[in-house]
């Protein structure tokens with residue numbers, strides 16, 4: 420008997436037509452309302468043993484639905500698709516390195532998931548910045564991981580992200596590492612496509628540093644929470660004073676000195692209430708790229724339940740607005756990329772793909788920079804010559820955190836584009852949760868984004884048909 424796959428989902432289009440979509444094969448098939456109703460009637464009849472039995476009015480549609488596994492024939496077809504997709508989950512392979520140059524930060528943002536706003540947590544942070552000796556060992560350790568990764572660095576890129584705390588607290592070591600890596604590019608093939616960037620609050624930038632970062636090719640992502648002082652009310656210094664006006668001065672200096680910065684925007688509750696401020700600011704400072712971060716709850720910072728939906732709406736609305744200006748937001752682009760290639764997106768961060776190392780200032784090595792304050796999931800150190808992520812239990816565990824392995828996720832339409840959000844956030848959401856729990860805050864974003872992509876593609880296809888008619 421032909422039947423709808425367990426991974427098939429129906430989406431209603433605004434004009435009454437429908438899209439049928441298999442959450443793991445990821446190609447929507449659009450049907451007119453009449454064709455959909457005929458299909459339902461045929462599937463409910465006793466004449467649907469083979470696709471060839473389909474009424475001539477929907478014959479071609481049935482073949483298309485079969486092609487994308489939305490209609491299945493054999494009982495075990497769904498299982499085979501799932502097994503095949505699971506066999507594609509990549510094994511751990513390091514290509515990304517977070518260099519934590521200092522655990523200290525000059526700010527104390529009220530929501531900081533690292534704990535820089537909390538005296539108790541802050542007391543766990545090391546006062547010691549990364550030394551030259553540790554930096555040398557960190558580079559050697561990272562190179563060893565790249566060379567053992569099995570990745571093809573002709574096509575792939577090695578990525579170094581300078582991070583903290585605040586990385587500019589230890590600026591000389593940033594320059595030291597960047598210069599050494601540039602030098603090593605001449606001999607180390609794995610660094611051929613090296614990309615270096617820094618996530619910073621920007622306050623410690625000055626003209627000399629801006630010029631040097633530009634010369635070194637270190638991308639600068641400045642963290643903000645929104646686009647006005649009010650939207651940045653939670654971004655405060657250790658005395659509790661807001662700093663956004665000072666950040667804008669630094670962005671203006673970058674612009675004047677020709678350093679193209681990007682923005683890493685943590686969406687505060689205040690920010691998502693407005694739609695105009697973002698465009699004004701991006702235009703004013705000629706900023707061409709940005710990425711949105713959905714705020715995380717923690718044991719010291721709780722968000723209202725309404726936040727997730729509101730943030731998901733905001734991201735989609737802004738994506739539509741920004742793409743008209745040729746500005747592409749990273750978070751949606753990653754999902755759009757998976758959707759357009761019909762390729763399952765297994766993980767939403769390099770930690771859950773087992774693809775990153777985080778090197779603390781004292782040389783400890785972990786998988787996620789969100790665990791700096793307690794060094795949970797820190798499993799090695801830069802002196803460990805034998806470390807191999809492919810056989811490390813923590814890396815194997817994290818690389819399997821994809822929704823495809825979650826029984827609760829298998830019925831979700833967004834299964835193929837989701838990536839699963841952030842396991843740390845999942846852990847903090849509720850008492851008793853672990854990294855294996857679902858990051859439900861992220862579900863709104865993944866599901867709404869899929870809905871948007873399916874509707875948006877329908878719009879494009881319909882417009883094209885009208886033009887060709």
Ligand code: SF4
Nearest residue numbers: 768770787789841842
């Ligand atoms: S697990 Fe969460 S905090 Fe850690 S790297 Fe991934 S997204 Fe970031």
Ligand code: SF4
Nearest residue numbers: 822828831837862865
């Ligand atoms: S995490 Fe949420 S959105 Fe993602 S697949 Fe699971 S249920 Fe769906």
